Amino acid sequence: xxxxxxxxxxxxxxxxxxxxxxxxxxxxxxxxxxxxxxxxxxxxxxxxxxxxxxxxxxxxxxxxxxxxxxxxxxxxxxxxxxxxxxxxxxxxxxxxxxxxxxxxxxxxxxxxxxxxxxxxxxxxxxxxxxxxxxxxxxxxxxxxxxxxxxxxxxxxxxxxxxxxxxxxxxxxxxxxxxxxxxxxxxxxxxxxxxxxxxxxxxxxxxxxxxxxxxxxxxxxxxxxxxxxxxxxxxxxxxxxxxxxxxxxxxxxxxxxxxxxxxxxxxxxxxxxxxxxxxxxxxx
Amino acid sequence: xxxxxxxxxxxxxxxxxxxxxxxxxxxxxxxxxxxxxxxxxxxxxxxxxxxxxxxxxxxxxxxxxxxxxxxxxxxxxxxxxxxxxxxxxxxxxxxxxxxxxxxxxxxxxxxxxxxxxxxxxxxxxxxxxxxxxxxxxxxxxxxxxxxxxxxxxxxxxxxxxxxxxxxxxxxxxxxxxxxxxxxxxxxxxxxxxxxxxxxxxxxxxxxxxxxxxxxxxxxxxxxxxxxxxxxxxxxxxxxxxxxxxxxxxxxxxxxxxxxxxxxxxxxxxxxxxxxxxxxxxxx
Numbered sequence: 001x002x003x004x005x006x007x008x009x010x011x012x013x014x015x016x017x018x019x020x021x022x023x024x025x026x027x028x029x030x031x032x033x034x035x036x037x038x039x040x041x042x043x044x045x046x047x048x049x050x051x052x053x054x055x056x057x058x059x060x061x062x063x064x065x066x067x068x069x070x071x072x073x074x075x076x077x078x079x080x081x082x083x084x085x086x087x088x089x090x091x092x093x094x095x096x097x098x099x100x101x102x103x104x105x106x107x108x109x110x111x112x113x114x115x116x117x118x119x120x121x122x123x124x125x126x127x128x129x130x131x132x133x134x135x136x137x138x139x140x141x142x143x144x145x146x147x148x149x150x151x152x153x154x155x156x157x158x159x160x161x162x163x164x165x166x167x168x169x170x171x172x173x174x175x176x177x178x179x180x181x182x183x184x185x186x187x188x189x190x191x192x193x194x195x196x197x198x199x200x201x202x203x204x205x206x207x208x209x210x211x212x213x214x215x216x217x218x219x220x221x222x223x224x225x226x227x228x229x230x231x232x233x234x235x236x237x238x239x240x241x242x243x244x245x246x247x248x249x250x251x252x253x254x255x256x257x258x259x260x261x262x263x264x265x266x267x268x269x270x271x272x273x274x275x276x277x278x279x280x281x282x283x
Numbered sequence: 284x285x286x287x288x289x290x291x292x293x294x295x296x297x298x299x300x301x302x303x304x305x306x307x308x309x310x311x312x313x314x315x316x317x318x319x320x321x322x323x324x325x326x327x328x329x330x331x332x333x334x335x336x337x338x339x340x341x342x343x344x345x346x347x348x349x350x351x352x353x354x355x356x357x358x359x360x361x362x363x364x365x366x367x368x369x370x371x372x373x374x375x376x377x378x379x380x381x382x383x384x385x386x387x388x389x390x391x392x393x394x395x396x397x398x399x400x401x402x403x404x405x406x407x408x409x410x411x412x413x414x415x416x417x418x419x420x421x422x423x424x425x426x427x428x429x430x431x432x433x434x435x436x437x438x439x440x441x442x443x444x445x446x447x448x449x450x451x452x453x454x455x456x457x458x459x460x461x462x463x464x465x466x467x468x469x470x471x472x473x474x475x476x477x478x479x480x481x482x483x484x485x486x487x488x489x490x491x492x493x494x495x496x497x498x499x500x501x502x503x504x505x506x507x508x509x510x511x512x513x514x515x516x517x518x519x520x521x522x523x524x525x526x527x528x529x530x531x532x533x534x535x536x537x538x539x540x541x542x543x544x545x546x547x548x549x550x551x552x553x554x555x556x557x558x559x560x561x562x563x564x565x566x
Contacts (some may be wrong), residue, residue: 009449013451021304104394104447105393105394105395105396105443105447106391106392106393106394106396106413106440106443106444106447106448107391107392107394107447108389108390108391108392108448109389109390109391109392109410110388110389111387111388111389111390112388113388113389127392130389131448134448135448135449138448138449138450138451139449141451157389160388160389161389164387164388164389164390165389165391165414165417165418165421166292166418166421166422167421168296168421168424
């Protein structure tokens with residue numbers, strides 16, 4: 001059966017009405033520009049759910065920079081073809097006017113979980129993410145929603161929102177998909193030229209340095225971060241925005257590693273900002 | 284069948300699971316201390332829905348003053364008896380620890396709709412209201428939720444939240460229930476002594492002055508508010524906190540009345556704060 005493409009909240013509810021009750025509905029929220037990382041999320045949903053919905057919506061509310069929003073890739077036909085290939089049942093592709101017929105007055109506000117890492121560098125970003133994800137949940141009313149571990153702080157915030165607001169959706173995390181050289185898949189990778197692409201795995205390698213040092217018993221966060229930072233090639237095109245060790249649930253920075261932590265970083269490669277993270281466990 | 288009383292979110296979902304699908308579920312969110320105004324809400328739910336749930340929860344998040352929270356009446360047995368009488372199916376009565384096992388990090392933030400009237404005098408109040416109502420909606424997952432028009436700004440904010448966040452719940456407003464002398468029923472009325480009780484209808488009368496003047500063609504908000512204010516007896520026990528004319532949807536004050544408005548006020552009667560409102564329509 002071909003994928004059903006709907007643009008409005010009412011359309012989604014109508015498309016799903018007959019399927020509700022026949023088994024779990026899975027939602028994969030995306031901003032389009034689908035790649036093998038998204039495909040992994042969809043495959044996981046396909047494996048677990050009777051009905052799979054994918055939302056494709058470049059959410060203006062979560063962009064802190066207009067130029068970033070403007071250049072965000074929107075290859076809708078290719079995205080749709082991938083959804084067909086992966087046997088998605090319903091694609092929800094609203095416009096900004098469908099999602100925001102007027103400026104919102106009620107939004108989700110994220111506290112301490114959004115204080116550090118990307119939250120510190122992208123003001124309002126995670127309020128925008130949490131708000132649109134809650135809207136998508138309320139429109140689709142899925143049983144399960146799939147999020148990539150690549151966006152670790154986003155995943156932590158969505159989990160926190162679900163717990164705090166009693167949202168009746170199970171959050172399923174899916175492991176980051178990487179290129180052979182370790183670079184995490186991202187829609188933003190396509191903006192890299194060949195030289196930048198060659199430099200881009202530096203972030204993953206720096207996080208690996210941290211993981212190995214923690215596994216070897218190093219526990220001092222400042223020393224670990226210095227070590228990671230020094231592992232990044234001295235190249236004018238590379239600028240480390242942050243590299244931090246945080247608690248996996250609260251996303252608060254730790255001074256000493258005494259249990260599992262998330263090592264997370266953001267690296268500018270030319271004019272492209274990449275993020276990545278690894279779970280680290282002390283010996 | 285006796286009313287089923289449950290304390291946890293899981294308990295509510297279990298109690299409602301078998302009823303879901305057999306017809307609409309109605310929710311009446313309350314803070315207990317039930318009176319004839321709540322009874323009207325429950326009767327309306329009973330009339331329209333197959334299953335009626337009442338939540339009884341004195342929400343600490345929406346109290347801006349600790350003394351107000353401490354003295355808020357909690358006559359649980361009487362509340363339960365009323366629910367039985369009105370054939371309520373499920374009473375959800377969580378503790379604060381059930382609702383807030385840890386401090387929330389993700390909350391609902393209300394913007395302009397909460398700027399004026401009660402929102403201006405009770406900082407954080409409506410964020411707390413919107414957050415707990417969204418939690419209750421997510422726990423009970425009702426088809427319809429019933430709110431009294433007496434709390435007009437609250438009702439406007441809940442409607443706005445439902446629209447903004449695509450919450451799949453219909454909001455049903457229910458007319459204010461009044462005593463013979465016009466005093467709107469409120470759990471707070473029981474704090475009035477006999478002399479205060481005799482003075483308390485002053486707010487409703489002041490709002491009536493505004494309604495009649497608007498119906499007679501007076502459109503200048505400043506003059507209307509002055510007239511209303513002057514109608515309140517000069518008595519040391521009465522203090523008008525605000526009396527305002529606002530747009531029924533945005534709850535922004537109007538300077539001139541050119542369509543339907545809500546006239547809303549808050550009056551301190553001794554140490555008790557009462558609110559009321561009337562819909563006014565120009566000729």
